Amino acid sequence: MKCAYSSNIGVKRRVNQDAYLAAAIENGGKKYYVFAVADGLGGHRSGEIASQMAVDYIKENLSDVENYFDYSEMDSFVNAINAQIMAKSKSDDTCMGMATTLTMCILDGSRLGVIHVGDSRAYRINAGRIEQLTKDHSLVQVLVDEGKITSKEASVHPQKNVITRALGTDDIVQIDLYEYQVSAEDVVLICSDGLYNMVPEETIQEIVLNTSLEEATKELVNLANHNGGSDNITVILFNPKEEVMANDQ
Numbered sequence: 001m002k003c004a005y006s007s008n009i010g011v012k013r014r015v016n017q018d019a020y021l022a023a024a025i026e027n028g029g030k031k032y033y034v035f036a037v038a039d040g041l042g043g044h045r046s047g048e049i050a051s052q053m054a055v056d057y058i059k060e061n062l063s064d065v066e067n068y069f070d071y072s073e074m075d076s077f078v079n080a081i082n083a084q085i086m087a088k089s090k091s092d093d094t095c096m097g098m099a100t101t102l103t104m105c106i107l108d109g110s111r112l113g114v115i116h117v118g119d120s121r122a123y124r125i126n127a128g129r130i131e132q133l134t135k136d137h138s139l140v141q142v143l144v145d146e147g148k149i150t151s152k153e154a155s156v157h158p159q160k161n162v163i164t165r166a167l168g169t170d171d172i173v174q175i176d177l178y179e180y181q182v183s184a185e186d187v188v189l190i191c192s193d194g195l196y197n198m199v200p201e202e203t204i205q206e207i208v209l210n211t212s213l214e215e216a217t218k219e220l221v222n223l224a225n226h227n228g229g230s231d232n233i234t235v236i237l238f239n240p241k242e243e244v245m246a247n248d249q
Contacts, residue, residue, distance in 0.1 A: 001033050001107070003238040004213035008221045010194055011229030017041070018192050018234040019051035019100075027063045034062060035236050036104040037120045039192040041166060050085050050100040050168050057081045058104065068106045069113050071177045078102065078115060078167070078175045085168040099168030103134060103190055110240065112188065114178040119163050121196055123189040123204070124182065130205035133178060133188075137165035161193070187213070187239045191220075194231035198224035213237045 001024070009016040017040030025032050038054040040047020057080070067073050081102070089095045101118025114122050114133050119141075122133040135141065139162040140154040149157065167173055182188060187208050196204070199220060207223070208216045217235045224233045 001238060002213055002241050003033075003035070003236070004217045005035075005234075005236040006217040006221050007234040008225065008229075008232065010232050011225050013232055015048055016232045017047035017051055017100075018194070018232040019048070019055040020190075020234050020236060021055045021058055021104075022236055022238070023059065025063050027065070030108070032068065033107040033238070034058065034104065035107075035188075035190055035238060036102065037190045037192055037234050037236060038103075038167075039101040039118065039120050039194075039232070039234070041099045041101075041163070041168075046095040046098040047100060049088070049095055050098040053085055053088065054081050054100050054102050054167060057084060062106075068108070069111070069177075069179055071175075074113075074115050074177050075175050078117065079173060082167045082170075082173045086171065089168060097168075099166040101163065101192075102167055105188060105190060105238075107182070107238070107240065110181050110183065112180045112182045114176075114180070116176040116178070117173055118166050119161075120190065120192050123191075123201075124180065125187045125189060125205050125208045126183075126185050127209060130201050132201075133180060135176065136163070137176075138163045155197075182240065184239065184241050187237055190236040192232060192234045194229075194233035195220060195224050195235055197231065198227040198229065198233070208237065213239075 021036040038051035040051035101120045103120040104115045106113040116134040119136040124131045143149045
């Protein structure tokens with residue numbers, strides 16, 4: 001496994017509300033790799049607390065799950081995170097209304113599970129294409145699905161940051177669970193919207209394919225800031241090539 005990751009406050013924000021995780025875990029005598037990005041909602045107080053709670057819960061409890069590719073189990077797992085965030089929000093006035101997205105990847109050899117709530121994203125990148133592996137839970141995505149606007153119009157829509165699902169907003173949250181096969185030629189990207197709203201997908205693909213993962217995280221963050229840096233930026237890149245994990249923060 002080769003991995004690199006970086007998180008940056010951006011140009012216009014005072015607090016970094018993103019949290020992230022890149023780790024190897026043991027479960028049932030097997031090694032799995034888990035990667036996650038949680039983006040605390042900027043319009044909600046204490047978003048950085050909600051996102052860190054999500055990441056901490058994953059670190060502390062993911063090894064208790066029997067099957068990472070079973071929808072019912074992962075739905076229960078994510079709803080346990082949601083319940084903790086809701087409880088904290090209700091018991092602490094300073095955390096009232098806090099919420100977060102969550103996009104988590106679990107790698108078992110070439111088998112990739114993606115658990116997703118909100119508008120952070122996972123992509124698969126190779127020489128052929130850059131492919132979005134998740135579907136945004138957002139107002140503009142609903143409008144795209146209904147044929148009312150195009151994907152290009154969605155990228156500049158004034159309500160593009162309005163999301164329809166998050167941890168901490170409802171007592172029960174519905175997750176998406178995807179399963180993919182990945183190869184040594186693939187690089188998987190998980191990111192908050194502070195990256196993809198600032199850097200076009202074709203540019204992301206070019207940078208990832210033409211630099212090391214460590215350099216790519218630097219370049220992507222720097223370019224997002226150069227292009228406006230209107231939000232926090234978190235980037236995780238990984239592929240199954242080598243048994244190496246590198247931190248570039």
